[in-house]
Amino acid sequence: MTMGAREAARRTPGAILEAAEFDLRQTLESGQVFHWEEVGAGYLGLIGRKPVHVEQRGSALWVRGPGAELVPDYFALDHPLGAIHASFPADPAMRAALECCRGLRIIRQPAWECVATFITSSMKQVAHIRQMSAAMRERFGEPVEFEGGRLFAFPTPARLSAVSEVALRECGLGYRAKNLLGAALLIASGEVDLAALRALDDDAARAELCRLPGVGPKVANCALLFAFERLRAFPIDVWIERVLRETYFKRKRKVTAARLRKFCDSYFGEFGGYAQQYLFHHARSTRRKKAPK
């Protein structure tokens, strides 16, 4: 596909940066973030309110747009991925996940949009979460012009707290609308201070997150992992639970949630969150491709 001269002229100047041990696609398609769109040979999205287009060619990232300078931090290119991979347990399941997902990085998301999207995630497929996120952005977010198109920032807590529950339901949230509204209110009022969580240890930060309606242990761990860089946080969802039971608790009866929790916290170690994300993405990408008949 060649690009027309007019379209090419719309492009903003770009830059090239080195990104070793990084796989953009695995990172953006692994279900940790929900607003990036595949455009051309790369991905288009916002980092906060700054638009950027990112394309990977080998170990180089071609970036263009106001968000370009934020790319290294956002995609956590400074995480010691070699050491992280080396920290994974050496069992077969973990090995397979590593081979599948090598280069996947846990990114540094803005806290609120991470918390908010995961509040909407309960009992929803990744495709649905993406739809709800897009709907809320388009309807309530600040528009951002970029290369002849328009993107929308994720609406702030203040903005969302002023929205009606009906309007949120129209974005497809269902019963989650009330939770998101309540969470936005608690944060907009200052009763819960997301920025202040950075000073707390993991357990205290998790407890604080769980004060938000619609945030339980799983969503709190997602937020800790994807927005607060707590790389030990290990979210247990239906996929991971299936993997755990089939892999580490084969033919054991009565494995309670508490038992699973305890196992994960000790077995996967200091970068447990990374291990979890690799297992999650591997399970999803192999289960979905199966049986095209």
Next chain:
DNA sequence: CTCCAGGTTCCGG
């Protein structure tokens, strides 16, 4: 049409 999805909350053993 039926099944199920990155859960949380509330309620009775």
Next chain:
DNA sequence: CCGGAACATGGA
């Protein structure tokens, strides 16, 4: 502490 049930919506 543990298992169940309700809660909404849409893609496969």
